[in-house]
Amino acid sequence: MSNVKFLSGENIPLEMHKVRMVQKVNLLPVEDRLDRMEEAGFNTFLLKNRDVFMDMLTDSGVNAMSQNQYAAMMQADDSYAGSETFYRLEATLQDIFGMEYFLPAHQGRACENIISQVLVKPGMVTVMNYHFTTTKAHITINGGTVEEIVVDEGLKITSTAPFKGDMDLDKLNESIARNGKENIAFVRIEAGTNLIGGQPVSMGNMREVSKICRSHGIPLVYDASLLGDNLYFIKVRDPEYKDVDIKTIVREITSFMDVIYFSARKLGSARGGGILVSDEKLFLRMRELIPLYEGFLTYGGMSVREMEALSVGLEETMDFDVINQTPIIVEALCNELLAKGVPVVTPPGGLGCHVDAMEFCSHVPQEEYKAGALAAAIYIASGVRCMERGTLSEQRNEDGTERFAEMELARIAVPRRVFTLSQVKYTADRINWLFKNRHLIGGLKFVEEPTMLRFFFGRLEPVGDWPEKLTEQFRKDFGESL
Numbered sequence: 001m002s003n004v005k006f007l008s009g010e011n012i013p014l015e016m017h018k019v020r021m022v023q024k025v026n027l028l029p030v031e032d033r034l035d036r037m038e039e040a041g042f043n044t045f046l047l048k049n050r051d052v053f054m055d056m057l058t059d060s061g062v063n064a065m066s067q068n069q070y071a072a073m074m075q076a077d078d079s080y081a082g083s084e085t086f087y088r089l090e091a092t093l094q095d096i097f098g099m100e101y102f103l104p105a106h107q108g109r110a111c112e113n114i115i116s117q118v119l120v121k122p123g124m125v126t127v128m129n130y131h132f133t134t135t136k137a138h139i140t141i142n143g144g145t146v147e148e149i150v151v152d153e154g155l156k157i158t159s160t161a162p163f164k165g166d167m168d169l170d171k172l173n174e175s176i177a178r179n180g181k182e183n184i185a186f187v188r189i190e191a192g193t194n195l196i197g198g199q200p201v202s203m204g205n206m207r208e209v210s211k212i213c214r215s216h217g218i219p220l221v222y223d224a225s226l227l228g229d230n231l232y233f234i235k236v237r238d239p240e241y242k243d244v245d246i247k248t249i250v251r252e253i254t255s256f257m258d259v260i261y262f263s264a265r266k267l268g269s270a271r272g273g274g275i276l277v278s279d280e281k282l283f284l285r286m287r288e289l290i291p292l293y294e295g296f297l298t299y300g301g302m303s304v305r306e307m308e309a310l311s312v313g314l315e316e317t318m319d320f321d322v323i324n325q326t327p328i329i330v331e332a333l334c335n336e337l338l339a340k341g342v343p344v345v346t347p348p349g350g351l352g353c354h355v356d357a358m359e360f361c362s363h364v365p366q367e368e369y370k371a372g373a374l375a376a377a378i379y380i381a382s383g384v385r386c387m388e389r390g391t392l393s394e395q396r397n398e399d400g401t402e403r404f405a406e407m408e409l410a411r412i413a414v415p416r417r418v419f420t421l422s423q424v425k426y427t428a429d430r431i432n433w434l435f436k437n438r439h440l441i442g443g444l445k446f447v448e449e450p451t452m453l454r455f456f457f458g459r460l461e462p463v464g465d466w467p468e469k470l471t472e473q474f475r476k477d478f479g480e481s482l
């Protein structure tokens, strides 16, 4: 929000853009929503978008683009090799990040594949504030393991700590001493730490982590996919940076890093990805893999139109009125829920509002995927599609036993500049209703369980007939209403 006070004193998020193109959405009756959820195997990833009212599954590749991004797409230079569009993107990235070498890739996980193949050897450890699903999968498939050393506060649902994504520096030193620096593939900092509620990392922490890594010669890798949100929080939560312009903040962050990668489905509100590297030798090793997995070096799996949109989107990320839009809506949604006692991760992060299923569904056993059940129940109650971020999103241990997540969250993502405040209020209203009727929510069990990234396409069924009971209660309480 820009610095606008309302006469009433109310803190109302104010959109700093106007909508000039719209897409119709459908809100199905609750009985149909129940049927669609059953057809989708109680996995919100398997719903068809035509059956979804508000798609709050993710912010990935579904952000609203600006008119300047669309305009740029029309002047793309379409060539396999040596496209002007690529050189424009490369120059933009060099200017913003101040790093010399750039490799294009088709999305964030493709960057993780390249980085992991080059840096991870069997038996090596990668230390990070917190894992992301695809990051961990790429590290483990290359024979590595992941150690998470986020500060204790990061795993508390309720907190006032402004930077819950920070790394515990003592744990970092301890891990290096225990594993030996030669056995650490890399240290990874994830901006706007996704799986613990979109929580930011402070500048001071990045500075210290970098010092430790440099003193041991361990590469420091920065996942900048959620950099936009993290920049916003550095500006509003760290008084030292209140008056520092965003580009200067970015340059300070990047000065600490050896490798930066990002999903352009998030950063820059386009689609694609890329890796920036400061060391030429490392760049050359990664470069070998780009034509093999991604495409030629001047497009790396991205369409030239997306590359043009990305160049403009990255420049727009340097504008505070652009990056503040999601966090202020997330905060508004969290506040609406907190006011009715719904447990959510605090302080509100970027990316989305994270409802604590551990407490919301305290009566559902963790082995019955309480966050997955909550995500399914939210769809039935509202037509809003959100995502499970809990045990379902974990991979089983090697011996087949369940690995229980530290947090069981239903993540209601807020794609950038897509939904209006009334739609957000509707979402809160239905979740508040569900909270009152939470005793009706039951568990889920797998009927089809993939071994890798099972949350994407695994199919489940309810334990008992709770979805039907929930639907009946909705009809009773809302009458004819959709």
Ligand SMILES: Cc1ncc(COP(=O)(O)O)c(C=O)c1O
Residues within 6 Å of the ligand: 060, 107, 108, 109, 110, 132, 134, 190, 194, 223, 225, 226, 263, 264, 265, 272, 273
């Ligand atoms: C922090 C983070 N890193 C990496 C990725 C992977 O990016 P992509 O979906 O473009 O493969 C994501 C995607 O959500 C993410 O949130």
